[in-house]
Amino acid sequence: MNKLELLADLHRDTERQGPGGQAETRLALQLAGLCERRDLDIADLGCGTGASTLVLAEALDARIVAVDFLEPFLDTLKARALEAGVAERITPRHASMEALNFAAESLDAIWSEGAIYNLGFARGVREWRRFLKPGGILAVSELTWLTEQRPAELDAYWRDQYPEVDTASAKLAVLEHHGYAPLGYFVLPPHCWRENYYRPLQERFPAFLKAHRNSPAARAIVEEQQQEIELYERYGEYFGYGFFIARKCGER
Template sequence: MDEMDLLIDLHKPAFRQGPGGDAETKRAISLSGLSGRPGLKIADIGCGTGASTIALAKSLKADITAVDFLPDFLSELEKRADAAGVLQHITTLAASMDGLSFEPSSLDAIWSEGAIYNIGFENGIRSWRSFLKPGGILAVSELTWLTQERPAELNEHWSREYPEVATASTKIAQLEANGYTPIGYFVLPEHCWLDNYYRPMQENLKALLEKYDRSEMARSFVAAEQREIDLYEQYAAFVSYGFFIARRLPD
Protein backbone atom coordinates (compact mmCIF):
# COMPACT_ATOMS: atom_id res chain seq x y z
CA MET A 1 0.00 0.00 0.00
CA ASP A 2 1.18 3.50 -0.83
CA GLU A 3 -0.49 6.90 -1.09
CA MET A 4 -1.39 6.32 -4.74
CA ASP A 5 -3.39 3.23 -3.76
CA LEU A 6 -5.23 5.33 -1.20
CA LEU A 7 -5.93 8.09 -3.72
CA ILE A 8 -7.31 5.65 -6.29
CA ASP A 9 -9.48 3.85 -3.75
CA LEU A 10 -10.79 7.15 -2.39
CA HIS A 11 -11.62 8.80 -5.70
CA LYS A 12 -12.49 6.00 -8.14
CA PRO A 13 -15.99 5.36 -6.70
CA ALA A 14 -16.77 9.10 -6.65
CA PHE A 15 -18.63 10.87 -9.42
CA ARG A 16 -16.18 13.78 -9.10
CA GLN A 17 -12.51 13.89 -8.17
CA GLY A 18 -12.67 17.62 -7.41
CA PRO A 19 -15.15 20.46 -6.92
CA GLY A 20 -17.48 21.09 -9.83
CA GLY A 21 -20.96 20.58 -11.19
CA ASP A 22 -22.81 19.85 -14.42
CA ALA A 23 -24.47 23.28 -14.35
CA GLU A 24 -21.08 24.93 -13.98
CA THR A 25 -19.62 22.93 -16.87
CA LYS A 26 -22.60 24.01 -18.99
CA ARG A 27 -22.06 27.62 -17.95
CA ALA A 28 -18.43 27.42 -19.06
CA ILE A 29 -19.54 25.87 -22.36
CA SER A 30 -21.92 28.78 -22.88
CA LEU A 31 -19.18 31.34 -22.19
CA SER A 32 -16.78 29.50 -24.50
CA GLY A 33 -18.90 29.95 -27.63
CA LEU A 34 -18.47 26.27 -28.54
CA SER A 35 -22.18 25.42 -28.62
CA GLY A 36 -23.65 24.68 -32.03
CA ARG A 37 -20.30 24.16 -33.75
CA PRO A 38 -20.08 20.81 -35.59
CA GLY A 39 -17.03 18.55 -35.75
CA LEU A 40 -15.24 19.91 -32.69
CA LYS A 41 -12.12 18.17 -31.41
CA ILE A 42 -11.65 18.59 -27.66
CA ALA A 43 -9.19 17.23 -25.12
CA ASP A 44 -10.42 16.90 -21.52
CA ILE A 45 -7.12 16.75 -19.60
CA GLY A 46 -7.08 15.25 -16.12
CA CYS A 47 -10.58 13.94 -16.71
CA GLY A 48 -10.74 11.48 -13.79
CA THR A 49 -13.77 9.23 -14.03
CA GLY A 50 -15.43 11.54 -16.51
CA ALA A 51 -17.90 13.94 -14.93
CA SER A 52 -16.86 16.85 -17.15
CA THR A 53 -16.20 14.60 -20.15
CA ILE A 54 -19.72 13.23 -20.10
CA ALA A 55 -21.22 16.71 -19.65
CA LEU A 56 -19.21 17.95 -22.64
CA ALA A 57 -20.27 14.99 -24.77
CA LYS A 58 -23.94 15.52 -23.94
CA SER A 59 -23.80 19.24 -24.69
CA LEU A 60 -21.55 19.38 -27.74
CA LYS A 61 -21.54 15.96 -29.45
CA ALA A 62 -17.85 16.64 -30.07
CA ASP A 63 -14.95 14.26 -30.66
CA ILE A 64 -13.50 14.22 -27.14
CA THR A 65 -10.19 12.72 -26.04
CA ALA A 66 -10.38 12.04 -22.31
CA VAL A 67 -6.88 12.14 -20.80
CA ASP A 68 -5.83 10.81 -17.41
CA PHE A 69 -2.70 9.06 -16.22
CA LEU A 70 -4.70 6.48 -14.22
CA PRO A 71 -6.12 3.65 -16.37
CA ASP A 72 -8.45 2.69 -13.49
CA PHE A 73 -10.18 6.05 -13.80
CA LEU A 74 -10.46 5.77 -17.58
CA SER A 75 -12.04 2.32 -17.32
CA GLU A 76 -14.63 3.74 -14.97
CA LEU A 77 -15.18 6.68 -17.34
CA GLU A 78 -15.91 4.32 -20.22
CA LYS A 79 -18.51 2.46 -18.16
CA ARG A 80 -20.21 5.70 -17.12
CA ALA A 81 -20.11 7.17 -20.63
CA ASP A 82 -21.64 3.98 -22.02
CA ALA A 83 -24.42 4.13 -19.44
CA ALA A 84 -25.01 7.78 -20.36
CA GLY A 85 -25.21 6.96 -24.08
CA VAL A 86 -22.24 9.13 -25.12
CA LEU A 87 -19.36 6.66 -25.34
CA GLN A 88 -19.30 6.98 -29.14
CA HIS A 89 -18.07 10.58 -28.73
CA ILE A 90 -15.20 9.71 -26.38
CA THR A 91 -11.73 8.22 -26.82
CA THR A 92 -9.68 7.60 -23.69
CA LEU A 93 -5.95 8.24 -23.47
CA ALA A 94 -3.75 7.12 -20.57
CA ALA A 95 -1.05 9.80 -20.45
CA SER A 96 0.56 12.34 -18.19
CA MET A 97 -0.68 15.87 -18.74
CA ASP A 98 2.90 17.10 -19.05
CA GLY A 99 3.75 14.53 -21.74
CA LEU A 100 0.99 14.89 -24.32
CA SER A 101 1.49 14.18 -28.01
CA PHE A 102 -1.39 15.94 -29.76
CA GLU A 103 -0.52 17.41 -33.14
CA PRO A 104 0.17 21.15 -33.14
CA SER A 105 -2.93 23.29 -33.78
CA SER A 106 -5.16 20.20 -33.83
CA LEU A 107 -7.68 20.95 -31.07
CA ASP A 108 -10.65 23.30 -31.03
CA ALA A 109 -10.69 23.28 -27.23
CA ILE A 110 -8.79 22.09 -24.19
CA TRP A 111 -10.83 21.45 -21.05
CA SER A 112 -9.42 20.77 -17.59
CA GLU A 113 -11.55 20.95 -14.45
CA GLY A 114 -9.66 20.92 -11.17
CA ALA A 115 -6.56 19.21 -12.57
CA ILE A 116 -4.10 21.71 -14.03
CA TYR A 117 -2.59 22.22 -10.57
CA ASN A 118 -0.78 18.90 -11.06
CA ILE A 119 1.69 20.63 -13.39
CA GLY A 120 1.04 24.20 -12.32
CA PHE A 121 -1.32 26.70 -13.93
CA GLU A 122 1.22 28.76 -15.85
CA ASN A 123 3.20 25.72 -17.02
CA GLY A 124 -0.02 24.06 -18.17
CA ILE A 125 -1.45 26.97 -20.12
CA ARG A 126 1.93 27.58 -21.75
CA SER A 127 2.66 23.96 -22.72
CA TRP A 128 -0.88 23.17 -23.92
CA ARG A 129 -1.23 26.28 -26.08
CA SER A 130 0.53 24.74 -29.09
CA PHE A 131 -2.14 22.01 -29.32
CA LEU A 132 -4.90 24.58 -29.84
CA LYS A 133 -5.87 25.98 -33.20
CA PRO A 134 -5.60 29.78 -33.40
CA GLY A 135 -8.83 30.95 -31.85
CA GLY A 136 -9.15 27.67 -29.94
CA ILE A 137 -10.65 27.64 -26.45
CA LEU A 138 -8.94 26.90 -23.14
CA ALA A 139 -11.30 26.24 -20.21
CA VAL A 140 -9.81 25.37 -16.82
CA SER A 141 -10.90 25.53 -13.20
CA GLU A 142 -8.13 26.45 -10.81
CA LEU A 143 -7.71 27.03 -7.08
CA THR A 144 -8.14 30.77 -6.62
CA TRP A 145 -8.06 33.24 -3.75
CA LEU A 146 -11.27 35.26 -3.58
CA THR A 147 -9.77 38.07 -1.50
CA GLN A 148 -6.47 39.90 -1.25
CA GLU A 149 -6.06 38.95 2.42
CA ARG A 150 -6.85 35.59 4.06
CA PRO A 151 -6.78 34.03 7.52
CA ALA A 152 -3.24 32.89 8.33
CA GLU A 153 -3.97 29.17 8.72
CA LEU A 154 -5.80 29.02 5.39
CA ASN A 155 -3.06 30.96 3.66
CA GLU A 156 -0.36 28.73 5.14
CA HIS A 157 -2.18 25.52 4.20
CA TRP A 158 -2.79 26.30 0.54
CA SER A 159 0.49 28.14 0.02
CA ARG A 160 2.20 24.95 1.17
CA GLU A 161 -0.01 22.52 -0.74
CA TYR A 162 -0.18 24.55 -3.96
CA PRO A 163 2.26 27.49 -4.09
CA GLU A 164 0.68 28.79 -7.33
CA VAL A 165 -2.63 29.59 -5.65
CA ALA A 166 -3.37 33.24 -6.44
CA THR A 167 -6.14 35.73 -7.11
CA ALA A 168 -8.13 35.71 -10.33
CA SER A 169 -6.41 38.88 -11.49
CA THR A 170 -3.05 37.10 -11.29
CA LYS A 171 -4.34 34.12 -13.27
CA ILE A 172 -5.90 36.35 -15.91
CA ALA A 173 -2.61 38.25 -16.26
CA GLN A 174 -0.82 34.92 -16.77
CA LEU A 175 -3.27 34.00 -19.52
CA GLU A 176 -2.69 37.33 -21.24
CA ALA A 177 1.09 36.97 -20.94
CA ASN A 178 1.01 33.51 -22.54
CA GLY A 179 -0.91 34.17 -25.73
CA TYR A 180 -4.56 34.07 -24.68
CA THR A 181 -7.36 36.57 -24.39
CA PRO A 182 -9.71 35.87 -21.45
CA ILE A 183 -13.37 35.67 -22.45
CA GLY A 184 -15.04 34.44 -19.27
CA TYR A 185 -14.57 33.86 -15.55
CA PHE A 186 -16.75 32.77 -12.65
CA VAL A 187 -16.34 31.28 -9.18
CA LEU A 188 -17.58 27.79 -8.32
CA PRO A 189 -20.29 28.08 -5.65
CA GLU A 190 -20.10 26.27 -2.32
CA HIS A 191 -22.37 23.38 -3.36
CA CYS A 192 -19.72 22.36 -5.92
CA TRP A 193 -17.39 21.73 -3.00
CA LEU A 194 -19.68 20.48 -0.26
CA ASP A 195 -22.51 18.60 -1.97
CA ASN A 196 -20.67 17.45 -5.10
CA TYR A 197 -17.22 16.68 -3.71
CA TYR A 198 -16.59 16.75 0.04
CA ARG A 199 -19.71 14.98 1.34
CA PRO A 200 -19.31 11.98 -0.99
CA MET A 201 -15.59 11.98 -0.14
CA GLN A 202 -16.32 11.79 3.57
CA GLU A 203 -18.40 8.67 3.01
CA ASN A 204 -15.52 7.12 1.07
CA LEU A 205 -13.04 8.07 3.80
CA LYS A 206 -14.88 5.90 6.28
CA ALA A 207 -14.77 2.91 3.93
CA LEU A 208 -11.08 3.55 3.22
CA LEU A 209 -10.14 3.26 6.88
CA GLU A 210 -11.91 -0.07 7.14
CA LYS A 211 -10.35 -1.44 3.96
CA TYR A 212 -6.84 -0.70 5.20
CA ASP A 213 -7.50 -1.85 8.79
CA ARG A 214 -7.04 1.65 10.14
CA SER A 215 -3.33 1.51 9.39
CA GLU A 216 -1.14 4.48 10.35
CA MET A 217 -0.77 5.50 6.69
CA ALA A 218 -4.52 5.32 6.11
CA ARG A 219 -5.28 7.30 9.27
CA SER A 220 -2.75 9.98 8.33
CA PHE A 221 -4.16 10.19 4.80
CA VAL A 222 -7.74 10.48 6.05
CA ALA A 223 -6.76 13.11 8.61
CA ALA A 224 -5.16 15.26 5.90
CA GLU A 225 -8.25 15.04 3.71
CA GLN A 226 -10.52 15.90 6.63
CA ARG A 227 -8.29 18.86 7.51
CA GLU A 228 -8.82 20.25 4.00
CA ILE A 229 -12.58 19.84 4.37
CA ASP A 230 -12.58 21.57 7.77
CA LEU A 231 -10.63 24.51 6.39
CA TYR A 232 -13.01 24.95 3.49
CA GLU A 233 -16.07 24.80 5.74
CA GLN A 234 -14.58 27.49 7.97
CA TYR A 235 -13.14 29.75 5.27
CA ALA A 236 -15.24 29.25 2.12
CA ALA A 237 -15.53 33.02 1.67
CA PHE A 238 -11.80 33.27 0.94
CA VAL A 239 -11.02 30.47 -1.53
CA SER A 240 -12.67 28.47 -4.30
CA TYR A 241 -12.02 27.29 -7.82
CA GLY A 242 -12.19 29.98 -10.44
CA PHE A 243 -13.34 28.83 -13.87
CA PHE A 244 -11.25 30.58 -16.52
CA ILE A 245 -12.23 30.56 -20.20
CA ALA A 246 -9.81 32.03 -22.74
CA ARG A 247 -9.17 32.07 -26.49
CA ARG A 248 -5.79 31.33 -28.03
CA LEU A 249 -4.43 34.32 -29.94
CA PRO A 250 -2.63 33.84 -33.26
CA ASP A 251 1.16 33.76 -33.09
Protein backbone atom coordinates in the same frame (compact mmCIF):
# COMPACT_ATOMS: atom_id res chain seq x y z
CA MET B 1 -0.29 0.49 -1.58
CA ASN B 2 1.63 3.74 -1.89
CA LYS B 3 -0.04 7.09 -1.27
CA LEU B 4 -1.01 7.63 -4.91
CA GLU B 5 -2.61 4.19 -5.12
CA LEU B 6 -4.51 4.81 -1.91
CA LEU B 7 -5.79 8.17 -3.18
CA ALA B 8 -6.90 6.53 -6.42
CA ASP B 9 -8.76 3.86 -4.45
CA LEU B 10 -10.46 6.47 -2.28
CA HIS B 11 -11.65 8.50 -5.26
CA ARG B 12 -12.31 5.92 -7.97
CA ASP B 13 -15.98 5.34 -7.07
CA THR B 14 -16.81 9.01 -6.57
CA GLU B 15 -18.41 11.07 -9.32
CA ARG B 16 -15.91 13.88 -8.85
CA GLN B 17 -12.31 14.12 -7.75
CA GLY B 18 -12.61 17.84 -7.08
CA PRO B 19 -15.19 20.63 -6.79
CA GLY B 20 -17.51 21.16 -9.75
CA GLY B 21 -21.00 20.68 -11.12
CA GLN B 22 -22.85 19.89 -14.32
CA ALA B 23 -24.51 23.31 -14.42
CA GLU B 24 -21.14 24.99 -14.01
CA THR B 25 -19.59 22.96 -16.82
CA ARG B 26 -22.50 23.94 -19.06
CA LEU B 27 -22.09 27.61 -18.10
CA ALA B 28 -18.42 27.44 -19.09
CA LEU B 29 -19.45 25.87 -22.41
CA GLN B 30 -21.78 28.78 -23.08
CA LEU B 31 -19.09 31.34 -22.24
CA ALA B 32 -16.69 29.48 -24.53
CA GLY B 33 -19.15 29.62 -27.44
CA LEU B 34 -18.73 25.91 -28.16
CA CYS B 35 -22.36 24.81 -28.07
CA GLU B 36 -23.14 26.31 -31.48
CA ARG B 37 -20.12 24.75 -33.19
CA ARG B 38 -19.91 21.36 -34.92
CA ASP B 39 -17.34 18.63 -35.54
CA LEU B 40 -15.05 19.61 -32.67
CA ASP B 41 -11.88 17.95 -31.41
CA ILE B 42 -11.51 18.36 -27.65
CA ALA B 43 -9.12 17.08 -24.99
CA ASP B 44 -10.32 16.76 -21.38
CA LEU B 45 -7.07 16.72 -19.40
CA GLY B 46 -7.09 15.19 -15.93
CA CYS B 47 -10.58 13.87 -16.62
CA GLY B 48 -10.76 11.63 -13.55
CA THR B 49 -13.84 9.41 -13.62
CA GLY B 50 -15.45 11.62 -16.24
CA ALA B 51 -17.76 14.11 -14.53
CA SER B 52 -16.98 16.89 -17.01
CA THR B 53 -16.24 14.52 -19.90
CA LEU B 54 -19.79 13.18 -19.90
CA VAL B 55 -21.26 16.68 -19.93
CA LEU B 56 -19.06 17.64 -22.87
CA ALA B 57 -20.06 14.49 -24.75
CA GLU B 58 -23.76 15.09 -24.14
CA ALA B 59 -23.71 18.81 -24.96
CA LEU B 60 -21.39 19.01 -27.96
CA ASP B 61 -20.92 17.65 -31.45
CA ALA B 62 -17.38 16.59 -30.62
CA ARG B 63 -14.73 13.90 -30.49
CA ILE B 64 -13.32 13.94 -26.97
CA VAL B 65 -10.01 12.49 -25.83
CA ALA B 66 -10.24 11.98 -22.07
CA VAL B 67 -6.77 11.91 -20.51
CA ASP B 68 -5.80 10.75 -17.04
CA PHE B 69 -2.70 9.10 -15.61
CA LEU B 70 -4.71 6.83 -13.29
CA GLU B 71 -6.14 3.82 -15.10
CA PRO B 72 -8.75 3.01 -12.41
CA PHE B 73 -10.36 6.40 -13.10
CA LEU B 74 -10.46 5.68 -16.84
CA ASP B 75 -12.07 2.29 -16.18
CA THR B 76 -14.86 4.03 -14.27
CA LEU B 77 -15.19 6.63 -17.03
CA LYS B 78 -15.61 3.91 -19.67
CA ALA B 79 -18.42 2.28 -17.70
CA ARG B 80 -20.19 5.58 -17.14
CA ALA B 81 -19.87 6.58 -20.79
CA LEU B 82 -21.45 3.28 -21.86
CA GLU B 83 -24.29 3.75 -19.39
CA ALA B 84 -24.88 7.32 -20.63
CA GLY B 85 -24.83 6.25 -24.27
CA VAL B 86 -21.92 8.50 -25.26
CA ALA B 87 -19.04 6.03 -25.34
CA GLU B 88 -18.57 6.42 -29.10
CA ARG B 89 -17.75 10.11 -28.62
CA ILE B 90 -15.06 9.54 -25.97
CA THR B 91 -11.57 8.09 -26.39
CA PRO B 92 -9.96 7.41 -22.99
CA ARG B 93 -6.19 7.87 -22.99
CA HIS B 94 -3.88 6.74 -20.21
CA ALA B 95 -1.19 9.42 -20.15
CA SER B 96 0.54 11.98 -18.00
CA MET B 97 -0.01 15.69 -18.52
CA GLU B 98 3.75 15.91 -18.85
CA ALA B 99 3.79 13.58 -21.87
CA LEU B 100 0.92 14.67 -24.11
CA ASN B 101 1.33 13.78 -27.78
CA PHE B 102 -1.39 15.74 -29.52
CA ALA B 103 -0.42 17.18 -32.89
CA ALA B 104 0.29 20.90 -33.02
CA GLU B 105 -2.84 23.00 -33.62
CA SER B 106 -5.09 19.93 -33.67
CA LEU B 107 -7.60 20.78 -30.92
CA ASP B 108 -10.57 23.12 -30.94
CA ALA B 109 -10.61 23.17 -27.14
CA ILE B 110 -8.72 21.98 -24.09
CA TRP B 111 -10.82 21.35 -20.98
CA SER B 112 -9.39 20.74 -17.52
CA GLU B 113 -11.49 21.00 -14.37
CA GLY B 114 -9.44 21.05 -11.19
CA ALA B 115 -6.41 19.34 -12.72
CA ILE B 116 -4.06 21.94 -14.21
CA TYR B 117 -2.44 22.28 -10.77
CA ASN B 118 -0.66 18.97 -11.51
CA LEU B 119 1.57 20.93 -13.89
CA GLY B 120 1.07 24.37 -12.40
CA PHE B 121 -1.18 27.00 -13.93
CA ALA B 122 1.48 28.98 -15.80
CA ARG B 123 3.21 25.91 -17.19
CA GLY B 124 -0.08 24.35 -18.25
CA VAL B 125 -1.43 27.34 -20.16
CA ARG B 126 1.97 27.84 -21.79
CA GLU B 127 2.59 24.24 -22.85
CA TRP B 128 -0.98 23.40 -23.88
CA ARG B 129 -1.27 26.43 -26.16
CA ARG B 130 0.63 24.72 -28.97
CA PHE B 131 -2.03 22.00 -29.23
CA LEU B 132 -4.84 24.51 -29.86
CA LYS B 133 -5.93 25.61 -33.30
CA PRO B 134 -5.87 29.38 -33.92
CA GLY B 135 -8.78 30.75 -31.91
CA GLY B 136 -8.98 27.51 -29.89
CA ILE B 137 -10.51 27.51 -26.41
CA LEU B 138 -8.85 26.86 -23.07
CA ALA B 139 -11.24 26.21 -20.16
CA VAL B 140 -9.82 25.38 -16.73
CA SER B 141 -10.94 25.55 -13.13
CA GLU B 142 -8.20 26.49 -10.70
CA LEU B 143 -7.72 27.12 -6.98
CA THR B 144 -8.10 30.89 -6.57
CA TRP B 145 -8.00 33.43 -3.76
CA LEU B 146 -11.28 35.33 -3.63
CA THR B 147 -9.91 38.19 -1.55
CA GLU B 148 -6.63 40.09 -1.39
CA GLN B 149 -6.24 39.37 2.33
CA ARG B 150 -6.99 36.11 4.18
CA PRO B 151 -6.27 34.40 7.53
CA ALA B 152 -2.65 33.39 8.06
CA GLU B 153 -3.56 29.77 8.78
CA LEU B 154 -5.38 29.44 5.47
CA ASP B 155 -2.68 31.26 3.53
CA ALA B 156 0.05 29.02 4.94
CA TYR B 157 -1.92 25.83 4.25
CA TRP B 158 -2.64 26.49 0.59
CA ARG B 159 0.76 28.00 -0.19
CA ASP B 160 2.27 24.78 1.15
CA GLN B 161 -0.14 22.61 -0.86
CA TYR B 162 -0.07 24.67 -4.06
CA PRO B 163 2.42 27.56 -4.23
CA GLU B 164 0.77 28.97 -7.40
CA VAL B 165 -2.49 29.78 -5.63
CA ASP B 166 -3.31 33.41 -6.46
CA THR B 167 -6.10 35.89 -7.15
CA ALA B 168 -8.22 35.82 -10.28
CA SER B 169 -6.62 39.01 -11.56
CA ALA B 170 -3.18 37.39 -11.34
CA LYS B 171 -4.42 34.25 -13.15
CA LEU B 172 -5.98 36.35 -15.90
CA ALA B 173 -2.70 38.20 -16.31
CA VAL B 174 -0.92 34.86 -16.78
CA LEU B 175 -3.39 33.93 -19.53
CA GLU B 176 -2.87 37.25 -21.28
CA HIS B 177 0.91 36.98 -20.97
CA HIS B 178 0.89 33.59 -22.68
CA GLY B 179 -1.20 34.61 -25.66
CA TYR B 180 -4.82 34.13 -24.62
CA ALA B 181 -7.75 36.52 -24.67
CA PRO B 182 -9.97 35.93 -21.60
CA LEU B 183 -13.61 35.25 -22.50
CA GLY B 184 -15.11 34.61 -19.09
CA TYR B 185 -14.54 33.91 -15.42
CA PHE B 186 -16.77 32.80 -12.57
CA VAL B 187 -16.40 31.24 -9.13
CA LEU B 188 -17.78 27.80 -8.38
CA PRO B 189 -20.56 28.15 -5.77
CA PRO B 190 -20.35 26.42 -2.36
CA HIS B 191 -22.54 23.46 -3.37
CA CYS B 192 -19.83 22.46 -5.86
CA TRP B 193 -17.56 21.91 -2.86
CA ARG B 194 -19.93 20.64 -0.18
CA GLU B 195 -22.69 18.63 -1.84
CA ASN B 196 -20.88 17.65 -5.04
CA TYR B 197 -17.43 16.83 -3.70
CA TYR B 198 -16.84 16.81 0.04
CA ARG B 199 -20.00 15.02 1.25
CA PRO B 200 -19.69 12.06 -1.17
CA LEU B 201 -16.00 11.84 -0.27
CA GLN B 202 -16.73 11.77 3.46
CA GLU B 203 -19.26 9.01 2.91
CA ARG B 204 -16.45 6.91 1.43
CA PHE B 205 -14.15 7.24 4.45
CA PRO B 206 -15.50 4.36 6.61
CA ALA B 207 -15.44 1.78 3.79
CA PHE B 208 -12.02 3.01 2.64
CA LEU B 209 -10.53 2.65 6.12
CA LYS B 210 -12.11 -0.78 6.57
CA ALA B 211 -10.80 -1.97 3.18
CA HIS B 212 -7.29 -0.95 4.18
CA ARG B 213 -7.57 -2.32 7.72
CA ASN B 214 -7.34 1.12 9.25
CA SER B 215 -3.66 1.30 8.29
CA PRO B 216 -1.61 4.36 9.28
CA ALA B 217 -1.26 5.33 5.61
CA ALA B 218 -5.01 5.16 5.00
CA ARG B 219 -5.76 7.08 8.20
CA ALA B 220 -3.26 9.76 7.19
CA ILE B 221 -5.03 10.29 3.86
CA VAL B 222 -8.42 10.60 5.55
CA GLU B 223 -6.99 13.05 8.07
CA GLU B 224 -5.53 15.17 5.24
CA GLN B 225 -8.87 15.26 3.47
CA GLN B 226 -10.68 16.15 6.68
CA GLN B 227 -8.26 18.99 7.33
CA GLU B 228 -9.02 20.48 3.93
CA ILE B 229 -12.77 20.10 4.48
CA GLU B 230 -12.58 21.79 7.87
CA LEU B 231 -10.59 24.68 6.39
CA TYR B 232 -13.23 25.16 3.72
CA GLU B 233 -16.01 25.18 6.29
CA ARG B 234 -14.17 27.85 8.29
CA TYR B 235 -12.66 29.94 5.51
CA GLY B 236 -14.63 29.22 2.33
CA GLU B 237 -15.33 32.92 1.79
CA TYR B 238 -11.62 33.51 1.10
CA PHE B 239 -10.89 30.87 -1.54
CA GLY B 240 -12.58 28.74 -4.16
CA TYR B 241 -12.24 27.42 -7.67
CA GLY B 242 -12.24 30.03 -10.38
CA PHE B 243 -13.36 28.86 -13.81
CA PHE B 244 -11.29 30.59 -16.51
CA ILE B 245 -12.29 30.53 -20.17
CA ALA B 246 -9.93 31.99 -22.77
CA ARG B 247 -9.25 31.98 -26.52
CA LYS B 248 -5.87 31.43 -28.13
CA CYS B 249 -4.94 34.51 -30.12
CA GLY B 250 -2.04 35.81 -32.20
CA GLU B 251 1.31 34.19 -32.88
CA ARG B 252 4.10 33.62 -30.40
